[in-house]
Amino acid sequence: MESSYLDLPHRLSSKDSSHADLSLISLLGGSVSESRLKDKTSYDGMSAQEELLLAGAVIGSAAIFLSSRGRARGLSAEIIQDSRLSPQIGRFFAQAEKQEMKGLFASMKEEAAVSGQGMSPEAAGGAVKFPLNNSSFAPGSFARSPEDEAKYLAADAAKKVAQAAQDLDVAVRDKALMVMRELKDSATVLKNPVTGAELNGNEHLYATYMDALPRKTMPEFAEYGNLAPGVYRLSFADFKRQFGYNTRRQELLSKFEPVLQNLSQAGVKEVHVGGSFVTKKSMPKDIDFLWNKHESVFDRQFLQSVDRGILLQHDSAWLKQEGLQMMVDPPPGGTYKGMQYFFAHGRAEWEGRIRGAWRLTGATIPKGLVELDLTTLPKQWLKEAAKLAA
16 A cells, blocks of 8 residues: 555656546545544644645545546545545645645645544535635535536547547558658658659658558448548549439539549549548538649640639639539648648547537548549540430
């Protein structure tokens, strides 16, 4: 038992300290307090070990409550009540709020000896008074409401799913970082394929990450409904069959196909599709796609003639009205692979308890990116023939 409290400061500051550690420390300190009250022994002259245990009881109970952001409220209340430490805990919080930490434990010891208020909740009529701020708590007052409990459970479930999604590309990130280290060790500098300028740190990561992603031909979905991390090269027929399964999706595809036909006619070989359309979301808002305007060989004059060059415009307002969001220009210093990296990540959101209120929060998670082979589009003359035959 001695090792449980002699390394108290280290254990409380360690990232490996657990609620079980803190609970044990709290109960040990409580046993010292309770035995002295039963024997009517003054707190003056406490041994160093007893004093440390009593301090640990206060810190431990407070730390459980604070570090869990209230999730261990029931456990904390039980520890406080069972160990008869209510006045000391009250003193701790009052002092902490005022930032008067100097001499905290000495004043706690004096107050406990003078006030004699180290009584059980039952003896105090079901509630315990805190001497400094005259506040009190009753048994069960730390319990969560059913609504809060449901929100905590939902938030925990969402975080677990997000963590599972993040774990899916750990190997990809490790491979990308290994390549970056090798490049650094060999003094190799990656350059922007358009400007020739040296890539910054983020663009280095984007390039190596996209190169490390597995290439796939069959869609694989993760728990969130997103494609699992990877680049999925699909023919237009497979793309249409996989993602055009309801009226809304077919409506978006009917707007998307003519755009792809024009790009293909200009010599563009592929586009990359991300966003909600390539997830299991039944009613996607639009189709997000990008193509490599700055590195591809294509007939610029032809695209300039199509609807006043809208297929050369980044984030065209006219296309957005049609439910299509097209990205073609990277930010200053950026690259096409950087744009792909952006499309290969999304945001998982849930409601979490932040600074005493329920707020929308979330995490960035990886997802798959579809590489659409435009050479597989049906030829325009075949489409016209099919219309005539119908």
